[in-house]
Amino acid sequence: MEEAKMVTKSLFMSYSRNAPPALKDVTMDIRANSVTAFIGPSGCGKSTFLRCLNRMNDFVRDARITGRVLLDGMDIYSPEVDVTNLRRRVGMVFQRPNPFPFSIRENVAYGPKLLGARDESVIDEIVENSLRSAGLWEEARDRLNDMATSLSGGQQQRLCIARAIAVEPEVLLMDEPTSALDPIATARVEELVRELKRDYTVAIVTHNMQQAARVSDTTAFFLMGELVEYGPTDVIFTTPTDQRTEDYITGRFG
Amino acid sequence: MSIYLLRRAADRASTAALYGCMALSAAVLGLILAFLAYRGVGAISWEFISDHPRAGMTEGGIVTPIAGTVQLILVSMAFAFPVGVTTAVYFNEYSRGGALTKALRLAVRSLASVPSVVLGLFGLAFFCVFLRFGASLLSAGLTLGCLALPTLITASETALQNVPREFRDASYALGGTRWQTIYKVVLPSAFPGIITGGILCVGRVAGETAPIMFTGAVFFAPGFARSIFDSVMALPYHIYVLATAGTRIDKTEPLQYGTILVLLALVLGISMVGIVARARLRKRL
Numbered sequence: 001m002e003e004a005k006m007v008t009k010s011l012f013m014s015y016s017r018n019a020p021p022a023l024k025d026v027t028m029d030i031r032a033n034s035v036t037a038f039i040g041p042s043g044c045g046k047s048t049f050l051r052c053l054n055r056m057n058d059f060v061r062d063a064r065i066t067g068r069v070l071l072d073g074m075d076i077y078s079p080e081v082d083v084t085n086l087r088r089r090v091g092m093v094f095q096r097p098n099p100f101p102f103s104i105r106e107n108v109a110y111g112p113k114l115l116g117a118r119d120e121s122v123i124d125e126i127v128e129n130s131l132r133s134a135g136l137w138e139e140a141r142d143r144l145n146d147m148a149t150s151l152s153g154g155q156q157q158r159l160c161i162a163r164a165i166a167v168e169p170e171v172l173l174m175d176e177p178t179s180a181l182d183p184i185a186t187a188r189v190e191e192l193v194r195e196l197k198r199d200y201t202v203a204i205v206t207h208n209m210q211q212a213a214r215v216s217d218t219t220a221f222f223l224m225g226e227l228v229e230y231g232p233t234d235v236i237f238t239t240p241t242d243q244r245t246e247d248y249i250t251g252r253f254g
Numbered sequence: 255m256s257i258y259l260l261r262r263a264a265d266r267a268s269t270a271a272l273y274g275c276m277a278l279s280a281a282v283l284g285l286i287l288a289f290l291a292y293r294g295v296g297a298i299s300w301e302f303i304s305d306h307p308r309a310g311m312t313e314g315g316i317v318t319p320i321a322g323t324v325q326l327i328l329v330s331m332a333f334a335f336p337v338g339v340t341t342a343v344y345f346n347e348y349s350r351g352g353a354l355t356k357a358l359r360l361a362v363r364s365l366a367s368v369p370s371v372v373l374g375l376f377g378l379a380f381f382c383v384f385l386r387f388g389a390s391l392l393s394a395g396l397t398l399g400c401l402a403l404p405t406l407i408t409a410s411e412t413a414l415q416n417v418p419r420e421f422r423d424a425s426y427a428l429g430g431t432r433w434q435t436i437y438k439v440v441l442p443s444a445f446p447g448i449i450t451g452g453i454l455c456v457g458r459v460a461g462e463t464a465p466i467m468f469t470g471a472v473f474f475a476p477g478f479a480r481s482i483f484d485s486v487m488a489l490p491y492h493i494y495v496l497a498t499a500g501t502r503i504d505k506t507e508p509l510q511y512g513t514i515l516v517l518l519a520l521v522l523g524i525s526m527v528g529i530v531a532r533a534r535l536r537k538r539l
């Protein structure tokens with residue numbers, strides 16, 4: 001079994017001083033080169049947890065976070081951490097495909113350019129490799145200068161994945177990446193997720209339990225801000241220890 | 255059943271009223287344009303738009319005020335566009351709603367409600383006298399820029415607010431800094447909207463008389479302004495002069511309506527260019 005890529009220790013998070021905590025005492029590992037799925041009913045804190053892992057919650061002004069989040073043993077909330085560098089190492093794909101209103105090529109090139117890539121041939125190479133990894137190269141190679149919005153929803157989401165991996169992150173966070181897609185596009189993204197774990201550590205939120213079962217190695221079940229149970233996906237889906245987990249996966253609530 | 259019929263009647267009546275009002279506004283606009291065209295079209299000729307005024311402005315053309323108005327637009331926008339967009343970026347992207355922002359917003363709102371003649375007197379006192387720019391293209395352009403600022407700021411802010419959150423999230427998640435996100439994603443996405451705001455302002459700037467009559471527009475200039483410290487003729491002021499200062503009304507009245515037509519064409523032309531540019535930008539973005 002691989003070592004932990006990211007670790008959270010007693011993570012508490014609340015959106016404001018008076019709000020009830022959105023995350024309560026979450027302690028878990030995310031193992032390197034594996035897919036970890038987060039399941040649980042809507043509003044249980046899955047997105048909140050994911051956004052703690054790349055500090056996207058920094059934009060919530062009154063948010064309070066306690067506990068620790070480690071990336072390769074380094075506390076990402078410690079003052080000397082460069083947040084932009086952290087976000088490059090821990091990439092994110094969002095629920096709705098959100099390509100920039102630029103061309104396909106410029107979307108993928110955005111991250112590398114932020115990092116200072118100037119040489120067009122280097123950028124071309126990054127664009128091709130990223131689109132290949134995201135399974136979009138064959139469809140996009142002849143229209144790299146077309147607007148990203150001319151792609152279908154499923155293609156746009158794969159473009160967003162290509163854009164995220166263009167900066168060579170170590171971890172890829174995906175927040176319900178298929179919830180806006182049709183079944184065929186969903187199947188393609190799921191296939192991609194399984195391939196991505198070869199090179200990346202993937203953490204994926206899904207409200208679809210079949211999806212979690214199909215793509216993940218480890219599954220974590222959240223309920224009302226608490227991590228109820230986590231473990232190997234086949235164990236969670238066949239012999240969960242916690243009654244609440246069993247109730248959820250057998251469809252008794254949520 | 256009767257309630258249903260009643261509702262349908264009410265629906266039809268309100269639809270008819272809507273169309274009626276629309277037709278009325280269109281008719282008013284059409285009437286104004288037709289009237290101006292009827293009175294002015296006789297004066298339009300190549301000579302009219304390419305010659306300087308002659309013989310105490312009872313003859314010749316209006317190329318001097320046309321050029322002056324274009325110069326005024328350029329100077330005012332060179333000032334107001336960067337200042338306005340920067341202010342909007344500050345309001346929308348940086349400020350956290352503190353005391354400074356509140357004060358600045360209040361200032362902008364007040365500026366929007368200042369009558370243009372008061373703005374003209376401010377321009378005279380501040381740009382012409384205090385900053386010693388004199389009655390010049392520069393002073394008049396800056397005064398017009400002040401006039402354009404509130405509209406430009408509001409339009410830019412709206413355009414910035416309309417940039418979807420998702421674009422910013424995507425940029426930040428790729429390791430973009432705030433400035434990179436604004437510069438590379440937010441501003442380009444907002445640009446078509448900002449351009450629209452700019453066009454509206456140009457229309458107003460081109461047509462205003464009061465802000466320029468004390469600050470740099472002159473009754474008559476022997477030729478084009480060659481430096482920003484020269485005074486200029488301008489179309490709206492020229493119209494005002496022709497309408498009020500002439501003794502040979504029989505000769506100046508056609509010229510006056512011709513000038514009005516040219517001003518209208520200029521403003522509409524700029525709007526067209528802007529609209530086309532915006533459509534292009536939208537398509538490209």
Ligand SMILES: Nc1ncnc2c1ncn2[C@@H]1O[C@H](COP(=O)(O)OP(=O)(O)O)[C@@H](O)[C@H]1O
Pocket residue numbers: 015022040041042043044045046047048049060
């Ligand atoms: N920006 C926010 N401000 C305040 N509360 C929020 C915000 N985002 C989420 N919440 C609250 O935090 C809780 C967890 O939300 P979220 O993490 O989005 O759940 P999930 O992704 O599992 O559906 C919910 O009660 C939600 O209302």
Ligand SMILES: [Mg+2]
Pocket residue numbers: 046047048175
């Ligand atoms: Mg969510």
